[in-house]
Amino acid sequence: MKGTRNKSKEPDQKKIAALVRNLLVELGEDPSRDGLLKTPDRVAKSLVFLTRGYRQNLKAVVNGAYFASGTNHMVILKDIELYSLCEHHMLPFYGKCSVGYISQGKVLGVSKIARIVDMFARRLQIQERLTEEIANAVMDESGAEGVGVVITARHLCMMMRGVEKQNSAMTTSAVLGSFRTDEKVRQEFLSLVK
Ligand code: ZN
Numbered sequence: 016m017k018g019t020r021n022k023s024k025e026p027d028q029k030k031i032a033a034l035v036r037n038l039l040v041e042l043g044e045d046p047s048r049d050g051l052l053k054t055p056d057r058v059a060k061s062l063v064f065l066t067r068g069y070r071q072n073l074k075a076v077v078n079g080a081y082f083a084s085g086t087n088h089m090v091i092l093k094d095i096e097l098y099s100l101c102e103h104h105m106l107p108f109y110g111k112c113s114v115g116y117i118s119q120g121k122v123l124g125v126s127k128i129a130r131i132v133d134m135f136a137r138r139l140q141i142q143e144r145l146t147e148e149i150a151n152a153v154m155d156e157s158g159a160e161g162v163g164v165v166i167t168a169r170h171l172c173m174m175m176r177g178v179e180k181q182n183s184a185m186t187t188s189a190v191l192g193s194f195r196t197d198e199k200v201r202q203e204f205l206s207l208v209k
């Protein structure tokens with residue numbers, strides 16, 4: 016992706032902590048007071064964790080966890096908890112993600128779908144792209160005939176600042192394959208994840 020750093024390299028937590036210390040000073044804080052002494056290290060550690068999706072790849076996350084399946088019914092994993100950071104403010108957005116697909120002979124392990132969601136959520140994101148990336152990854156990895164993903168999330172950047180809309184949630188969806196081309200399939204999916 017354009018403009019991203021070497022993704023496989025672990026970030027330097029000491030460097031991040033030093034930047035956070037500077038940030039605290041600039042915000043008018045005193046990083047040497049008791050309560051803040053360990054804050055730069057904690058923030059660095061937490062940011063590295065919250066962005067660890069950059070250092071993961073799909074093949075390793077899925078790790079060949081497929082099961083043969085004779086049927087081609089719709090499989091749905093509903094209400095997967097989702098936590099991400101918006102790329103505009105680096106503030107959290109959080110909510111639920113539902114993933115459905117119709118397999119063509121192989122199904123993905125249930126925990127693998129949750130891991131795919133985490134892999135893309137633990138990056139700086141916008142909700143629309145996150146939704147599409149999850150759909151594309153499930154499609155690629157499962158070889159499904161169709162995939163649908165719906166995310167409903169609340170964005171702290173909207174709730175805490177700016178417009179301060181406390182109760183608005185945003186819903187995004189991405190449909191691929193038969194979920195896009197077959198109206199009945201799409202309707203079945205959308206009614207099941209409601
Ligand atoms: Zn934002």
